[in-house]
Amino acid sequence: MFTPSTSKGLVRKIGAIKRFMASIKLPKISELPVLGHPLENAKRAAAYRAVDENLDVYKHRVIGIGSGSTVVYVAQRIGQYLKDDEYRDYVSKFTCVATGYQSKQLIIENGLSYGIIEQYPYVDIAFDGADEIDPNLNLIKGGGACLFQEKLVSTSTKLFIVVADTSKKSYTKLGSRWTQGVPVEVVPVAFARVQHDLLKLLNARTVTLRQGGKSKMGPVVTDNMNFILDACFGDIDDPGTLHQKIKSLVGVVETGLFVDNAYKCYLGDSDGEVHTIVKESV
Numbered sequence: 581m582f583t584p585s586t587s588k589g590l591v592r593k594i595g596a597i598k599r600f601m602a603s604i605k606l607p608k609i610s611e612l613p614v615l616g617h618p619l620e621n622a623k624r625a626a627a628y629r630a631v632d633e634n635l636d637v638y639k640h641r642v643i644g645i646g647s648g649s650t651v652v653y654v655a656q657r658i659g660q661y662l663k664d665d666e667y668r669d670y671v672s673k674f675t676c677v678a679t680g681y682q683s684k685q686l687i688i689e690n691g692l693s694y695g696i697i698e699q700y701p702y703v704d705i706a707f708d709g710a711d712e713i714d715p716n717l718n719l720i721k722g723g724g725a726c727l728f729q730e731k732l733v734s735t736s737t738k739l740f741i742v743v744a745d746t747s748k749k750s751y752t753k754l755g756s757r758w759t760q761g762v763p764v765e766v767v768p769v770a771f772a773r774v775q776h777d778l779l780k781l782l783n784a785r786t787v788t789l790r791q792g793g794k795s796k797m798g799p800v801v802t803d804n805m806n807f808i809l810d811a812c813f814g815d816i817d818d819p820g821t822l823h824q825k826i827k828s829l830v831g832v833v834e835t836g837l838f839v840d841n842a843y844k845c846y847l848g849d850s851d852g853e854v855h856t857i858v859k860e861s862v
């Protein structure tokens with residue numbers, strides 16, 4: 581039964597929890613425990629540094645959260661700011677827009693407020709991963725099949741920050757490290773036609789309809805109910821022109837070539853070292 585004494589106890593407990601929460605401080609990067617897998621250390625190092633150096637807690641209000649395994653640490657870090665009493669009042673006013681269901685879940689799991697891009701079409705800053713990054717900050721994205729909403733969010737901000745481990749850096753041309761092909765999101769009914777056009781008109785070496793594998797029989801269906809074709813062109817000389825040509829095919833929704841879009845890239849290695857690539861001008 582609920583009595584005044586149990587209610588007093590409850591109030592005391594809530595007070596204690598609040599005091600405990602208020603005492604949580606943003607963990608210092610230099611004091612973080614080492615993670616079990618070297619690659620996870622690399623991803624966390626890049627993501628935490630990217631957030632610490634670019635997120636303006638006092639000015640930014642609409643934050644884009646991308647997809648993939650590296651961006652998990654971005655959402656985690658922003659969640660840590662939310663718990664710190666120095667930043668809580670500001671971070672609690674953030675609205676985070678997502679690039680798909682995974683990032684929506686990340687936003688919610690980290691206690692951040694989720695908003696839809698239809699209501700927040702201007703994004704102050706966006707963070708996302710990449711599958712390959714060239715020296716000019718052109719990217720291949722879409723390894724996780726989220727490329728359309730990733731492009732929507734990343735082109736809705738001037739501050740698009742990329743987070744990755746160093747294995748994603750290409751020293752020469754896009755397509756030299758990410759060899760499974762450029763992801764192309766297509767309307768399902770048009771997939772065979774686009775596949776044919778990519779091979780015959782744009783000279784793709786191979787074009788594969790991405791399959792769900794063990795977790796789903798048949799083609800991968802994106803968050804927008806489309807299919808993904810992986811089109812392999814070898815080393816890509818001119819990503820901008822290739823993107824335009826693919827985009828002009830009937831049935832193509834978006835390509836995974838992100839050209840002249842990223843502002844800065846953070847590449848982490850397993851020792852926790854982080855290297856950056858910065859775009860010359862914004």
Ligand SMILES: O=C(CO)[C@H](O)[C@H](O)COP(=O)(O)O
Nearest residue numbers: 648649650709722723724726
């Ligand atoms: O483009 C993406 C999903 O469509 C991801 O950002 C990209 O695949 C990188 O993922 P990860 O951080 O797991 O390496």
